[in-house]
Amino acid sequence: MNGHKGQVVGYVRVSAVDQNEARQVAALGDVDRLFSEKVSGKNVRDRPQLQEMLAYVREGDLVRVKSPDRLSRSAGDLIALVEQLKAKGVELEFVDNPSLNTDTPQGAFMLTILAAVAQLERATIRERQAEGIALAKARGVYKREPRLTSEQVAQARDLIATGVPKSVVARKVGCSRQTLYRAMAGPCASG
Template sequence: MAGHKGQVVGYVRVSAADQNEARQLEALGAVDRLFSEKVSGKNRDDRVQLQQMLIYVRDGDTVRVKSPDRLARSTTDLLALVEELKTKGVALEFIDNPALNTDTPQGEFMLTVLAAIAQLERKTIRERQAEGIVIAKRKGVYDRVPKLSAEQVELARERIAEGVPKAKVARDLDVSRQTLYAALNGSGKYAEVS
């Protein structure tokens, strides 16, 4: 993968909690060009040095980082960066995690496994969201508005107090008896109304 004049490009990132980059620099050893990030940005866009490094690297270069967490904030972030560098013909080397180096068959395999895990995570999150919506709908949380207005509920109370059967009141209001009972008890969607 390495071209004839490939450079070794170092990338270090110090978090707000640990402003000491000496350990990372020592681990990296001699590099042709160093990009050093001082911010603890959660967002890739906050990390100016990372962006500059991605623009700087050329086919045949190797990006050397102490560990994956210095480069990426999540598995998904890491995989996106690996893919971006791979497209440019740039290898990625992790001092602390050589098993993830992109220029080895083991590294390729490990990253494939990571990609599968990240995909599973995203799928699980989506499924949980979908389940949550189904449960919420079942509980009636997602129903847009209560079928009866506060005025109608008040009117129903008055009629029932006058002795009109609840079944008739419900029929007249064109709602089910359950809806009427919920409205009268101030339960479910009617908790806020009554």
């Protein structure tokens, strides 16, 4: 990748369990600016260093990452990031997967295929979910998340008031966090 006019910006991500970022940093070589974070990476929005890097890069810059999985855990998110960078005039280089680099016709082709696969995957998942729900309803076994009793809601409120995290409270009363949030805000929450 010699055609870029701006800075070479490196991005590394290690999970909380895999604390050593040295291998990724070494693989990137010389960079003008390095963004590094220690998070699981499942959700792109929950990665402050990635968001900062996206805001930092300018037209002509090159973002260098060791491999696509360091940037994103899903093909859909990866494609969205590639598009976001492309819109800013920023190229993307994967040290371990040069066939995906955005400055080559082969890379653009591979990313187009990846985008199509991600789109098909999302459509297939939605279709399977709808089929599964329809079959479960037909068998009479489809039920929404369990409603919390007024006693469980009262217990949850007491625990939250003492500073217990909502995720812990949800496990304690036997529901998801979403169900807990709905119960705390819903009409049956006053009971």
